[in-house]
Amino acid sequence: MLNELNEKVSVLIIGSGPAGYTAAIYASRANLKPVLYQGIQPGGQLTITTEVENYPGYANGIQGPEMMIDFEKQAVRMGADIRYGIATKVDFSSQPYKVWIDDEKIIEANAIIIATGASAKWLGIPSEQKLNGMGVSACAVCDGFFFKGKDVAIVGAGDTAAEEALYLSKLCTTVNMVVRRDQMRASKIMQDRVINTPNIIIHWNSETDEILGENRVEAVRLKNTQTGEKTEIKVSAFFVAIGHQPNSDLFKEFIDMDETGYIKTIPGTSKTNIEGVFAAGDVQDKHYRQAVTAAGTGCMAALDAERYLSAKGLV
Numbered sequence: 001m002l003n004e005l006n007e008k009v010s011v012l013i014i015g016s017g018p019a020g021y022t023a024a025i026y027a028s029r030a031n032l033k034p035v036l037y038q039g040i041q042p043g044g045q046l047t048i049t050t051e052v053e054n055y056p057g058y059a060n061g062i063q064g065p066e067m068m069i070d071f072e073k074q075a076v077r078m079g080a081d082i083r084y085g086i087a088t089k090v091d092f093s094s095q096p097y098k099v100w101i102d103d104e105k106i107i108e109a110n111a112i113i114i115a116t117g118a119s120a121k122w123l124g125i126p127s128e129q130k131l132n133g134m135g136v137s138a139c140a141v142c143d144g145f146f147f148k149g150k151d152v153a154i155v156g157a158g159d160t161a162a163e164e165a166l167y168l169s170k171l172c173t174t175v176n177m178v179v180r181r182d183q184m185r186a187s188k189i190m191q192d193r194v195i196n197t198p199n200i201i202i203h204w205n206s207e208t209d210e211i212l213g214e215n216r217v218e219a220v221r222l223k224n225t226q227t228g229e230k231t232e233i234k235v236s237a238f239f240v241a242i243g244h245q246p247n248s249d250l251f252k253e254f255i256d257m258d259e260t261g262y263i264k265t266i267p268g269t270s271k272t273n274i275e276g277v278f279a280a281g282d283v284q285d286k287h288y289r290q291a292v293t294a295a296g297t298g299c300m301a302a303l304d305a306e307r308y309l310s311a312k313g314l315v
């Protein structure tokens with residue numbers, strides 16, 4: 001039974017990054033009248049980046065927050081119903097699926113598109129927060145270019161850190177890689193590449209004690225975990241690559257995920273283990289994590305949802 005706070009929709013999209021908005025654009029154009037809830041951070045991770053130069057179509061680049069406003073405007077122009085609100089509980093045990101918004105309203109939907117993204121993990125030290133966007137970044141592919149010809153540092157020792165250190169080594173003079181143990185977690189091949197790149201200096205057994213600078217990153221102070229010795233290195237940027245956390249907790253009772261919480265989709269589709277529930281963007285992608293790939297999978301999710309609804313006779 002629906003009470004007055006409840007609502008029935010055809011397609012519900014949860015999340016408002018490039019994946020969610022692209023799904024909304026496609027679903028609106030297919031006349032599915034999608035409702036999109038924006039979540040905790042309307043616009044997603046791009047709202048905390050600066051200039052985006054690698055999204056095709058913006059010939060002169062664009063600021064991340066502005067780009068997300070463009071995405072939203074386009075979705076609204078196509079007829080999507082975009083709302084503030086956070087999904088707080090779901091029940092995918094039977095059709096129509098139920099999603100609680102802000103713990104009070106229940107949305108019933110025939111198809112759900114999960115596009116809740118991922119969040120970068122941070123070290124959690126005050127200077128990291130203070131200098132965020134002023135040389136501190138969690139995305140070397142997004143922001144490395146701004147430090148061309150400069151010395152930079154990157155913390156982390158997994159595949160992401162290795163990949164990003166290699167990316168930075170092609171742009172920057174020196175890349176200081178801060179590794180907290182005496183070994184890396186990255187795959188052997190990535191480790192070999194990093195170790196054999198002359199302008200990557202690995203600081204083993206090192207913790208980030210503080211990032212230094214007032215209005216921009218000027219240096220980083222490292223602490224050796226064995227000796228306690230502190231050293232300062234002059235750098236213009238500090239990249240954090242210690243992993244991402246997919247925002248998928250809410251769905252774990254129903255949706256299959258890998259051991260790190262990324263939603264599993266059937267390869268080449270956006271389909272999850274529950275029919276009618278689709279996933280797009282970073283919540284299901286630990287490899288690429290780009291705005292353009294998220295948008296691509298958002299498009300796939302809307303098309304998959306449309307096909308599912310027509311096959312079931314629900315539209």
Ligand code: NDP
Nearest residue numbers: 123156157158159160161163180181185241242243244286
């Ligand atoms: P991982 O969890 O694999 O690695 C995180 C790294 O950050 C670890 O080396 C960890 O150190 C370090 N770390 C964590 N917290 C801190 C901290 N507070 N201070 C300093 N260092 C810290 O994350 P990734 O994002 O690298 O990779 C995620 C998954 O995606 C992996 O399965 C990876 O293989 C995969 N991936 C694959 C790629 C490819 O195949 N091309 C590319 C990118 C990712 P420690 O080792 O000491 O725990």
